[in-house]
Amino acid sequence: MRRLAAASALALAGTLALVSCASAPSDATSSDTAAATSDFLPCIVSDQGGFDDQSFNQLGLEGVTDAAETLGTEHIDVQSETESDYAPNIASLVEQGCTTIVTMGYLLAAATEEAATANPDIDFIMVDDNTITADNVKGVVWDTSQAGFLVGYAAADYTTTGKVGTYGGAQIPPVTLYMDGFARGVDYHNEQKGTDVQVVGWNPDTQEGQFTGNFSDINAAKVLSQGILEQGVDVIVPVGGPIYQGAAQAIRESANPVALVGVDTDMYVSDPDYDDIWFTSIARDMPKSISEVIQASAAGDFSNEEYVGTLDNGGVLMSPFHDFESKVAPTLQGELDDIQAGIIAGDITIDTPSAP
Incomplete structure (x- = not known):
């Protein structure tokens, strides 16, 4: 029988693909990457704890930087010290021209929904929450x-x-x-x-x-x-x-x-x-899943169908x-x-x- 230890090592090495409960975005091809224009700008807002937490926020940032490197573009990251920073931080990214914004954590849901409603042309990736119903918001969650x-x-x-x-x-x-x-x-x-x-x-x-x-x-x-x-x-x-x-x-x-x-x-x-x-x-494989969704956004294939990681798909x-x-x-x-x-x-x- 397949051993968990082997499966763990493979998944953490990034060799297992995460499949969503809905249709998951496919890995970006060279043509997909070429479709990313110079004005495509992925961005991320942290939850409390900062990007050096060696865990949740850091993994999210890794997903954004991986996507940016693959697409040959820059990225912007802003750090939240308290809950009062969420809305202003998202607003600052909107003002800086971000085309896809990753918001890290359930506590950012309200601020994300408000920003998404006001900015329907921006794709939002809501990590750890799937309660927002909007065409431009994709919930990325793991069981x-x-x-x-x-x-x-x-x-x-x-x-x-x-x-x-x-x-x-x-x-x-x-x-x-x-x-x-x-x-x-x-x-x-x-x-x-x-x-x-x-x-x-x-x-x-x-x-x-x-x-x-x-x-x-x-x-x-x-x-x-x-x-x-x-x-x-x-x-x-x-x-x-x-x-x-x-x-x-x-x-x-x-x-x-x-x-x-x-x-x-x-x-x-x-x-x-x-x-x-x-x-x-x-x-969980946060960097891979976040990177894939960003690359799908760059290729014009963004979907609001939730993305769920399970034992079955290696998420x-x-x-x-x-x-x-x-x-x-x-x-x-x-x-x-x-x-x-x-x-x-x-x-x-x-x-x-x-x-x-």
Whole structure:
């Protein structure tokens, strides 16, 4: 059976194509690229956390720069420090002549919709939100609960304390989707193996849990992580861009061995400073999908049909265990392969109100 580790490596190397639930844009050909005129200008607005977060915003910027390089054009990026920056930042890009604007994150939806309505000739790529109904807005989303489910199962199999934890930056669907998947994966392990592993920090049934309140306060994340670790957790999943750094600091200062789970990309590769504690990551192929949609816009093939990444099309995946490969049960990978096949076939369903 195909191994998840191999699939992860291939996907993160960019060799797997993301296919949307609707018709996905095809890779740009030389003629498509030639069709991009000199006035085509892709741009991007970050969410909080900045483009150096080594996660969400950085991956979005990589998609824009990749597209710009392929098309032989420039790009403009603007960074948001607070939510009050969203609308002004988008307006500044409109004023600078941007032809395609990527807005990073669910929290930018209102500002994106307003700008799209006022500027129907500009294509907007709304990352992590598919609620806007407009001809010039394309929602680009990923069902991260699927990869999160695999990681939750693996964490439940690995833990020695019987407690794993997760928390988020903000209680919004793109964040709780990760957390739901992780918690449901733990539940599935308990059902299948007769274990009683507890999830600290999030209850998928009540949709109640712990959050830092933003995606930039590393100290708040550290304090929150310390509180969770003090409850005996030995695997923790912070969901929210750079807030993982707070969790990593808490782990470094803990007297107990704790494994850290990354989100958005293979964090073992993205931030090697913590390679010794990265258990795995709940990853998605953001740069490739964003780049493809931008190139389609340049070629005149922009569509408002949503773009959804899944386990089936390689849009989401569980990263390799890397340094933890020798520390997990030898039978675990085979079980994960079977679970992935079950999710793809629809035999295993994931209960979450945040599914795209």
